[in-house]
Amino acid sequence: MPTIIKTFLLFSFWDAVNVFCIISILYVVKFYVLYFNRTNPLPGPFPLPLVGNLFQILLFAGDIGKWGLHCQEKYGDIWETYVGNAKIIWLARADLAEKLMSPSRDSNYFHRTRENHEYEMLGFSSSGIVFNRNRTTWAFNRKMFAQAVTSGVFTKPVIEWIQSVFVEMEGYLLELGFDEKEFNFADWTPRLFTDMLFAMTMNKYACTLATLYNSHNPPKFAPYSEEAVAESDTFVKALQKHLRSLKYFRFTPEIIRNKTPFGRKKTKEYVDNLIWLRGVLIKVIREIKEKTMNTDEPINLRPDLMTLLAVVNTPKDMTKKVESIAEPPLTDEEIGNCFIDITTAGIDTSSNLICSIIYWIIKYPKVKKRLRSELDTVLGTDPAHLISYEDLNKLEYTEAVIQEVSRLHPVTPVTSRSPDKDDVISGYPIQGGELLFVSIAGIQVHPEHWPNPKEFNPDRFLKENNSMKSKFPMFGGGLRVCPGRQLAMTEMKIIVAMIFRKYDPELATPDTKAKYKYEAINRCYELMLKFKKRVD
Numbered sequence: 001m002p003t004i005i006k007t008f009l010l011f012s013f014w015d016a017v018n019v020f021c022i023i024s025i026l027y028v029v030k031f032y033v034l035y036f037n038r039t040n041p042l043p044g045p046f047p048l049p050l051v052g053n054l055f056q057i058l059l060f061a062g063d064i065g066k067w068g069l070h071c072q073e074k075y076g077d078i079w080e081t082y083v084g085n086a087k088i089i090w091l092a093r094a095d096l097a098e099k100l101m102s103p104s105r106d107s108n109y110f111h112r113t114r115e116n117h118e119y120e121m122l123g124f125s126s127s128g129i130v131f132n133r134n135r136t137t138w139a140f141n142r143k144m145f146a147q148a149v150t151s152g153v154f155t156k157p158v159i160e161w162i163q164s165v166f167v168e169m170e171g172y173l174l175e176l177g178f179d180e181k182e183f184n185f186a187d188w189t190p191r192l193f194t195d196m197l198f199a200m201t202m203n204k205y206a207c208t209l210a211t212l213y214n215s216h217n218p219p220k221f222a223p224y225s226e227e228a229v230a231e232s233d234t235f236v237k238a239l240q241k242h243l244r245s246l247k248y249f250r251f252t253p254e255i256i257r258n259k260t261p262f263g264r265k266k267t268k269e270y271v272d273n274l275i276w277l278r279g280v281l282i283k284v285i286r287e288i289k290e291k292t293m294n295t296d297e298p299i300n301l302r303p304d305l306m307t308l309l310a311v312v313n314t315p316k317d318m319t320k321k322v323e324s325i326a327e328p329p330l331t332d333e334e335i336g337n338c339f340i341d342i343t344t345a346g347i348d349t350s351s352n353l354i355c356s357i358i359y360w361i362i363k364y365p366k367v368k369k370r371l372r373s374e375l376d377t378v379l380g381t382d383p384a385h386l387i388s389y390e391d392l393n394k395l396e397y398t399e400a401v402i403q404e405v406s407r408l409h410p411v412t413p414v415t416s417r418s419p420d421k422d423d424v425i426s427g428y429p430i431q432g433g434e435l436l437f438v439s440i441a442g443i444q445v446h447p448e449h450w451p452n453p454k455e456f457n458p459d460r461f462l463k464e465n466n467s468m469k470s471k472f473p474m475f476g477g478g479l480r481v482c483p484g485r486q487l488a489m490t491e492m493k494i495i496v497a498m499i500f501r502k503y504d505p506e507l508a509t510p511d512t513k514a515k516y517k518y519e520a521i522n523r524c525y526e527l528m529l530k531f532k533k534r535v536d
């Protein structure tokens with residue numbers, strides 16, 4: 001028997017406990033020796049070994065945005081925190097974040113995260129947009145996406161598609177008597193935005209609104225075949241599972257994922273789910289490509305995002321933005337990953353922000369009155385009037401309200417960057433590969449940028465006060481600024497307009513509050529309303 005095993009067998013239980021205690025003490029001593037002798041120390045909350053500052057985040061119910069605001073008050077506009085042993089530097093003033101938000105192609109701050117083996121394994125580190133760490137493929141994918149999403153051929157019809165999905169939801173709410181009975185509006189918005197996104201990306205009906213409506217056992221069920229509902233249900237559930245997997249792969253330690261039976265099973269389940277999802281998407285993309293290639297008149301095809309991405313940079317390009325320098329079209333895999341990115345980044349953000357917007361408008365009757373007056377002036381008083389692209393551009397106060405809600409209650413309170421090379425920010429040395437958090441929530445209420453920062457005042461966003469916008473990173477900034485921002489604003493304006501021109505939503509009780517939980521974004525999980533019809 002090897003000596004090491006023999007020695008081990010001589011150990012009593014208490015010997016093992018003693019060894020464990022000695023190793024733990026040595027680990028703690030080493031942790032604090034390194035901590036107190038760290039280079040370039042910044043102020044920040046005191047970390048514990050192994051967990052860093054995670055326990056302090058828990059005191060804020062995991063809400064990293066609120067915790068950031070608390071730290072900012074205590075330590076100033078630049079501070080450091082720890083997740084385990086890894087340092088994170090926070091920046092909470094526009095000038096401090098300026099370099100990170102630079103739009104330069106050579107920016108040192110291209111990467112959103114540190115190297116992430118998990119996303120690499122899933123194939124996201126070199127394809128798609130959100131988690132892509134390869135500058136060349138990221139730039140190409142992002143350009144193609146932006147080309148499609150901002151082209152006139154898409155931006156105009158999308159307005160109609162959004163309205164038709166809202167009309168469907170409106171019908172369900174009235175059918176269920178929610179104009180008189182209280183209901184949780186936050187249950188409906190993720191479905192509204194999922195169905196909208198499916199309609200605008202691949203001309204498919206996701207049926208999530210219909211499924212929720214049917215779950216209330218109405219006298220008359222939604223008019224979709226069980227087969228169609230079941231098929232899309234499976235697909236939407238797979239997408240939701242994929243979203244959960246992104247958090248799992250990011251936050252579960254590798255040792256648990258790869259070395260425990262639970263972790264191995266979960267990892268396999270998530271990887272299989274992604275393979276299935278990609279398989280379905282590739283099939284849809286191939287069908288679209290076949291259809292587009294077999295017609296001489298691509299211009300007559302419905303210009304949904306998948307179709308636009310499938311033909312971008314081909315002779316049938318509908319965006320009319322083909323450049324003189326020949327670039328290849330997107331591959332099926334790239335289109336599939338772009339679709340996954342759009343759903344990852346575009347559903348939760350918009351659907352949760354809309355809950356906050358509705359809540360704040362209800363809470364501020366004067367703002368509601370002025371918003372309504374703008375809606376009546378621009379759209380007229382006939383609720384059947386379809387909102388047009390031109391109408392949307394005139395809804396300045398509506399846009400200001402959306403921005404002001406987002407300033408005070410950002411759906412994404414934090415974004416991050418990791419520099420390639422060492423740098424200096426405001427005299428403070430930053431090491432290449434470190435992680436930096438930009439506190440969107442902190443910048444948006446910084447007293448140096450905003451007079452009366454806590455006051456809800458949409459007027460500050462009206463044209464005459466335009467200069468404030470540089471201090472407003474609602475959609476992030478620089479190279480990786482949100483490429484869906486124009487579409488997101490279109491969605492918000494249409495939904496706000498469609499609700500307040502015709503309805504007068506009421507809180508279930510005067511002290512009803514919108515309830516939130518932080519899950520990588522601020523998720524509104526409860527907003528109890530009555531969807532009252534407008535009477536004035």
Ligand code: HEM
Nearest residue numbers: 129130345346349350412415475476477480481482484488
């Ligand atoms: C109100 C709604 C939305 C908000 C508040 C929002 C906010 C953001 C923010 C803060 C970022 C990070 C930017 C940065 O790091 O500088 C981002 C990135 C992104 N967003 Fe949005 N977003 C919204 C809607 C959308 C929609 C509707 C889409 C797609 C249709 C979308 C697609 C993306 C993508 C693909 C990225 C990654 C960009 C990159 O890495 O290059 N977002 N968004």
